[in-house]
Amino acid sequence: MSLxxxxxxxxxxxxxxxxxxxxxxxxxFTSQFGGVKNIEVFLYRLEKLFS
Known part of the structure; x- marks a missing residue:
């Protein structure tokens, strides 16, 4: 932690x-789905879940 x-x-x-x-x-989210090999699919799921 910085000053x-x-x-x-x-x-x-x-x-x-x-x-x-x-x-x-x-x-x-990542641990629930056991990791995702395709980063585009991961970002798409993340966007839909938290938007």
């Missing part, structure tokens, strides 16, 4: 919780 992100929290009360939550959803 700028720590200062940003105290100045603006800004966190990256929404980004971390989205990353966790992607990780769960």
């Amino acid at each position: 700028n992100s720590i200062i940003n929290y105290f100045t603006n009360r800004g966190t990256i919780a929404s980004t971390e939550s989205f990353n966790a959803k992607i990780k769960a």
Whole structure:
């Protein structure tokens, strides 16, 4: 964690919780389907699921 992100929290009360939550959803999605070999299909499924 950088000094700028720590200062940003105290100045603006800004966190990256929404980004971390989205990353966790992607990780769960990937593990649920046992991995995807075709990246285009993976991105299509991800877009339809989270849009």
